[in-house]
Amino acid sequence: xxxxxxxxxxxxxxxxxxxxxxxxxxxxxxxxxxxxxxxxxxxxxxxxxxxxxxxxxxxxxxxxxxxxxxxxxxxxxxxxxxxxxxxxxxxxxxxxxxxxxxxxxxxxxxxxxxxxxxxxxxxxxxxxxxxxxxxxxxxxxxxxxxxxxxxxxxxxxxxxxxxxxxxxxxxxxxxxxxxxxxxxxxxxxxxxxxxxxxxxxxxxxxxxxxxxxxxxxxxxxxxxxxxxxxxxxxxxxxxxxxxxxxxxxxxxxxxxxxxxxxxxxxxxxxxxxxxxxxxxxxxxxxxxxxxxxxxxxxxxxxxxxxxxxxxxxxxxxxxxxxxxxxxxxxxxxxxxxxxxxxxxxxxxxxxxxxxxxxxxxxxxxxxxxxxxxxxxxxxxxxxxxxxxxxxxxxxxxxxxxxxxxxxxxxxxxxxxxxxxxxxxxxxxxxxxxxxxxxxxxxxxxxxxxxxxxxxxxxxx
Numbered sequence: 001x002x003x004x005x006x007x008x009x010x011x012x013x014x015x016x017x018x019x020x021x022x023x024x025x026x027x028x029x030x031x032x033x034x035x036x037x038x039x040x041x042x043x044x045x046x047x048x049x050x051x052x053x054x055x056x057x058x059x060x061x062x063x064x065x066x067x068x069x070x071x072x073x074x075x076x077x078x079x080x081x082x083x084x085x086x087x088x089x090x091x092x093x094x095x096x097x098x099x100x101x102x103x104x105x106x107x108x109x110x111x112x113x114x115x116x117x118x119x120x121x122x123x124x125x126x127x128x129x130x131x132x133x134x135x136x137x138x139x140x141x142x143x144x145x146x147x148x149x150x151x152x153x154x155x156x157x158x159x160x161x162x163x164x165x166x167x168x169x170x171x172x173x174x175x176x177x178x179x180x181x182x183x184x185x186x187x188x189x190x191x192x193x194x195x196x197x198x199x200x201x202x203x204x205x206x207x208x209x210x211x212x213x214x215x216x217x218x219x220x221x222x223x224x225x226x227x228x229x230x231x232x233x234x235x236x237x238x239x240x241x242x243x244x245x246x247x248x249x250x251x252x253x254x255x256x257x258x259x260x261x262x263x264x265x266x267x268x269x270x271x272x273x274x275x276x277x278x279x280x281x282x283x284x285x286x287x288x289x290x291x292x293x294x295x296x297x298x299x300x301x302x303x304x305x306x307x308x309x310x311x312x313x314x315x316x317x318x319x320x321x322x323x324x325x326x327x328x329x330x331x332x333x334x335x336x337x338x339x340x341x342x343x344x345x346x347x348x349x350x351x352x353x354x355x356x357x358x359x360x361x362x363x364x365x366x367x368x369x370x371x372x373x374x375x376x377x378x379x380x381x382x383x384x385x386x387x388x389x390x391x392x393x394x395x396x397x398x399x400x401x402x403x404x405x406x407x408x409x410x411x412x413x414x415x416x417x418x419x420x421x422x423x424x425x426x427x428x429x430x431x432x433x434x435x436x437x438x439x440x441x442x443x444x445x446x447x448x449x450x451x452x453x454x455x456x457x458x459x460x
Contacts (some may be wrong), residue, residue, distance in 0.1 A: 163191040290321050
């Protein structure tokens, strides 16, 4: 780490619209630095926004680099202001905070306050039920103003790794460009790599098509935002309270999903969606899913495809299509799939802006705490319905993500050593091989040597 103190700036900023007022109670909670307050959460998420473009995926790095950074919400007669103390100077131009960064900062305040006061403390939401969790996801997205009634299906969710090779990143831009030429908007996990590339490609295509008011939606959650700071193209940031609600937001909001090369986080997302689509209740529901990358990355998708077929059965392959090195065909396939989605929503009288028809079982919605005990208890055997196995496989990958990039998970690994993952021998052997390939290909970490946060128990 550079021992020289980076330049910092202190400033006060006002919202440009959207979040203009907060109650006194809300301001007090945001300023409360005690264990029950929201100040530390606000500070971590705000610093992540201010360090957009960071090349570190260690959530502790920003705090170590800017230890004196602080943010305070100021209640004033004509609204609120944010006071930034020792903020990264890279977020400013000639002493003024970059406009897009300011918008994202106020999105952070908006979502932290809303989840705390209107979701967690709401008597009308039972977060122990599937219906209550879906309602919470809907309300957070509605409050963030990303639900657009009256707009035809056109939102493509793009998943993929934050740590990818340069040629893979360039390919994501080519796909984004083809999507943009067809008038499609982009939603990603908001970070770098495969989350930034499609947005970057789409901006050029949208400009060529003279298309304005484009949506570049980034959906994150507090445990991962510091490791995947929002990329500068995101113009609608949403912070969901946990990874499960983040994943549900993607599949409820999007009309198609494209998966680029990635690591364990990408594998988690794939298993989440396929586990849902394999549920009998979703048998007839159209949901375009494309796995794609440049020709040099074809082996990556062969590995993923092989693992999915072994663990979840050959029928799983009917729910996705692998397209290698053909951005135009990817965009055309997605466009055709969206027309099927449109017709299905019309026939079932479902909304275009929120996929109410998709059945998400409660085990996919309940927050998973990746402790050593919970990881060891996962049931990774093929003696259960395939969607239940997918749910536990998703949790296994979620735990590895936590051990790789989430501060709480990294601390647990430091204290107790690697997570232990046990299960059916054939699945464990395939999982071990897949993870070893991820490590060899440098898909676990953006920089530095990777030390595994897991131990796969295999026979022999």
